[in-house]
Amino acid sequence: MNTASSGLAAAQTQLKVVSDNVSNVNTPGYVRKIAEQRTLTSLGMGAGVEVARIRLATDRFLQAASLNAGAESARMGARHELYDRIQSQFGDPGGDAGFFSQIDKVFAAFAANAEDPTSSPRRQDALFRTQAAFDESGRIAQQIQAVREDADSRIQSAVERANGLLGQIEGLNLEIARATAVDGDASGAETAQSALIGQLATLMDIRVSVRPVGGVSIRTGTGTLLAGQGAATLEYNRAGTVTGETAFNEIWVTEPGGQKRSLLDSITSGEIKGLVELRDVEAPAAAERLAELVAHMADELNRAHNANSAVPAPTSLTGRNVGQSIESAVAGFSGQTTVAVTNASGVIQARADIVFFGASMTINGAAAVPATFLSVLNTQLGGAATASFVDGRLTLAATGANGVAVADDAAAPSDKAGRGFSHYFGLNDLISTDRPAFYDNGLSPASPHGFTPGETLTLRFTGQSGSRLRDLQVAVPAGGTVGDLVTALNDTATGVGRFGTFALAANGSLSFTGYGNPEPTLSVLEDRTTQVPSGVSVTELFGIGDGVRASRADGFSLRVDIRQSPSKLALARLNLSAAAGTPALSVGDGRGALALADAGERATNFQPAGGSSGGSTSVSRYAAELSGEIGGKAAAAKTRMATAGALYTEAAARQTAHEGVNLDEELVLMTTYQQAFNASARLIQAAKDMYDTLMGMI
Template identity: 65%
Template sequence: MSLNMIMNTATSGMMTAQGQLRVISDNVANVNTPGYVRKIGEQQAMTTQGVGAGVELTRVRLATDRFLQAASFNAGAEAARQGVRYELYDRIQSLFGNPSGGTDFFSQVETMFSAFAVAAEDPVSSPRRQEALFRAQTLFDEAARIQTQIQAVREDADGRLKSAVDGANMLLEQIEALNIEISRATVTGSDASGAESAQARLIGELSQIMDVRVSARTQGGVTVRTNAGVMLAGDGHATLEYQRAGTVNSESAFSDVWVTEPRGTKRALAESITSGEIKGLLELRNVEAPAAAERLAELVTRVADELNRAHNANSAVPASSTLTGRNVGQSFENAIAGFTGTTNIAVVNPQGVVQAQVEIVFSGGAMTVNGTAATPATFLAVLNAELGGQATATFANGVLSLSTGGANGVVIADDPDDPTSKTGRGFSHFFGLNDLVSTDRMALYETGLTGLSAHGFTPGETIKFRFTGDTGARLRDIEVTIPPGGAVDDLLATMNDPSTGLGYYGTFALDGSGALTFTPSRMPAPQLSVLEDRTTQVPSGVSLTELFGIGGGVRSSRADGFSIRADIDANPSRLALAQLDLNAAPGTQALSSGDGRGALLLADAGQRAAAFQAAGGAQGGAISISRYASEMAGDIGARASIAKDRRDAATTLHQEARSRQMSEEGVNMDEELVLLTTYQQAFNASARMIQAASDMYDTLIGMLR
């Protein structure tokens, strides 16, 4: 071996050792840098014509363990998903208050019914009446506040979703830029470890936003996909698009999050991700928060309905001169049909003395007023004739009214042995003639309509539905046109026609109370919502969505619409706590101001089995308001607890995955110090070899002189 080869070999050893020392110093300097991946210098022997010619540092790579990295990314995505779900759902739970304090929303339900029980003990006490009304109004105000705040949580989730999309776009752009830099360094043999380390940190941030799968490219850099296979980066980068909804309410329709792959394919992102912050935000905004809002609305609706049931069985003293009902969302002919039982309409003077009384009997589809036969079309005319001018009944825009036009009052009372009933409500209750609680929208969807009833909508009007999958991605938007046939069966046939698209996803049907239900035909069940409703029913003026409560949005919106009837709120003496004595003959007293039996009905309304409808994942059925409130409180608490447990478990798993990844990829000072000593010695050995070669060279030169 020549001296030059010895010199070259030793020099290569020094250069390689020096390069390794640089790698080690970089590792040591970043020992506390979060996310830093340890560098490894790879070296190999050089040969010339089969003869050893020293050593070279071929490349500097990261100590990346792809399996541990993937486990960490997946665990991080799930931790982010569960973290944001718990954070936002915990806010929803806090809106209802702490049950242990006795001042939470659900405790207010019992407090209100207790206040009516106290009023029953002294029905002429104005302060007790005022207290009962105050408790009722407070409950409805609190429900409206909670409903508004739930929508605020959804709006917050929607805003954070937009921020997450913008953040993902920025990260994808940077990841792809580093791909180009890494590929260029790989081709030229330069050190790409710095760019690779930066890229790994960016991918880690991206994995918090959505689940990702990473694979190495042969030319350097990585390919990034979602776990479902959607290309995010590697040959160009994907672009995410999302348009915020603005102000969010119960009926807001949200846009899809779209992802356009590098080669131009556009698809809904929700179908392609299973975890990450975006997934958690979509689940909370689209499923969990609306479910809480729907259950709240259903509870408050039944509270109002049961109070109205009791109040319609009572009368104020003196009786009101005018009873104005609520909009029943249908024609009078439809509304009056289908009753059974007997009710009475009495006209009394301010002292409660009966001036006139008519008996209305519904039996087997027939109806009589004081024995005079009537039909749905002639009922009002016959009733007004039998009232003999003492009072007048009118029906306009879906609302039935009774008025004396003077100082006398109107009282409606069912026969205790044969009370009237339609959809589980008596005559006065069905029309809302003496409601205690009013609302500015349709709240009860048990219409009493049958398949043969005229629906009242104009042919050619349209309603647009949206179906979304269990991931929150839009499946299809479908527009339905009101058909020429005027019966409800004609409307249902069009809505259920598979050719329109609705029949592919499920079927609509009327139940025995005239409520419209949708039964999905696919599993998992698609979610139905209404995008646009251009229908208007004659004569009520309500839309198809409002009449039947189609979709969770319109049902949720009921929660902020209830209040104590304005005239009763202004004058507590108008609170109906007395009951009409049906045995009182004309000219005798039938109402007494000291009668508190009606207050007992109001107090007991919370224990009566109410017909709850399915809402927010909870099954409906006959259950008392008190029990429903208790179960709802437990369910919300349990969901928050489960969300917390899932977050804690996902966070622990992520920490364990990160710990294992860092133990493999992170900097170990002991190992680095051993390597530092090794390469220092290697450097010194190469230097000594150069010195020895130099001495040999000097000796040879000296021999030649």
């Protein structure tokens, strides 16, 4: 009787499990239940059967494979989605409306001006296309920053979701442990927990292990405890508006035991990882490459325009802020240049021929040094024009109705860090900017840096995972030279010497090389330095940090007076060999327009940016390479997303095939347990009949 009644109870439990499985056949995430039976014994004799426990049909290997594949799929999906937005901003590389096509049209428009330099419509068309190209670069730069802001916002949302999931998973751990302690059915709580674990795995890579007391322990891929002994807590605060060198905050995880550490050191995949990689690596790289392209496009147009002159020559030329004193800026030149004063007809009225010898110079044969450059120049101009230097800007102004023009000697042009005199000071720039646009400024270790001792800048170093390594505050030293500043930056105790080294190149550019493989990433948290007299900071002067360099892309625009009056566009060349009394400037001269048209093909030195090693190439070639790189990265991101998605689909399908409900199998089991139930019932009936017969006999 006892054996039969135990079989009856076991069959009833099995039928209940089967019916539960069948009813949930279409429930997403449902894991099939299995009731495990075992034999009962008493004094070595069989005493029936019992259901030891009801468990889920979970395969830990398949579950781990599915969770890992899901995390990688979410990571690649986030990267592709946001990078595709970046790529779309540049437009179709082969279309007429794309950004890179606009660059080609700028140079083509200047070539048209060479055919007819006096055509006002052609001048306006060239200026319109030039302004449109730089406006578009600014728009793209802002959109890239908007993508970074979006990624940052999604990181915060993902952190909040992860906290909610960990809290629910830990709550279910308690329910499962209580049910396990009394041999109860915890399968419902385990099914709900399994679904939550799947959601958590899309946010970060995790490892799941079963606890002896019931429930699960969850750790990150590198072992940080998230749940199992309490729920871990993730912390993140958005950085706010992402402009320039704004540094993002750290994502912290506090383990149940109280240990606080960087989450990025603990995860290798998942949506959070993908968002961080896009925000901190891929988007900045695109912005840096764009800024480097646009900066050199502006620089090459300015190179050509500084060699040109409008007809008649403008009454004054005001340069850009070079971020130095006049003594530092004028030192280090070689070659020859001429400052000429012309009348309305283009006839030279006065001129100052400057011959540079590095630390000294002559002006019309009169000796000068950097400290006396302005006074000697003004003396040699004889009142026909005056030179002044205010707030880092050099100005040449003619007196009366005359104009002023600058031209280099054809055989021995002036040169400092690859730029002529007018170009270096930006006296006749076509494209203006509100910040330093290039960092090969010609400074040497002996050059005065102009910063006040004690002023500070704060640098941050991050590792390959994106986690913060160290924040360092460096003070401007008492020594006043650029060499002293570089030495202070490289100090192992108060500078960055433990993470890498700064090096000043011969052209004045400052570069940072980190120690280790991979190298740490350098960014600027805060810069409180101000140079006298220019007002620029150390970061702006030398381009320290990728954020400062990337921010250049939205700072370029056509010079205001030229935009308002196209006749001021410089398309002619000053003829220094013109005979006395004959015009040195001609209205129909289109040589300057040809130089502007060829600016895109002139080889120039691009600095490393966004993973590119830089090197000598033309603006047009660099633009073509960038176009291919942006498109190639977008295509690669799409391929990686598709591949990761396919692996996840396959892993999930295999897991579902093992853990999901198969109606045919369940119906077979139902028939089997119905027959077992009937057999146990018949055995009970037989025992009852036997007892009745025995009782009747007595």
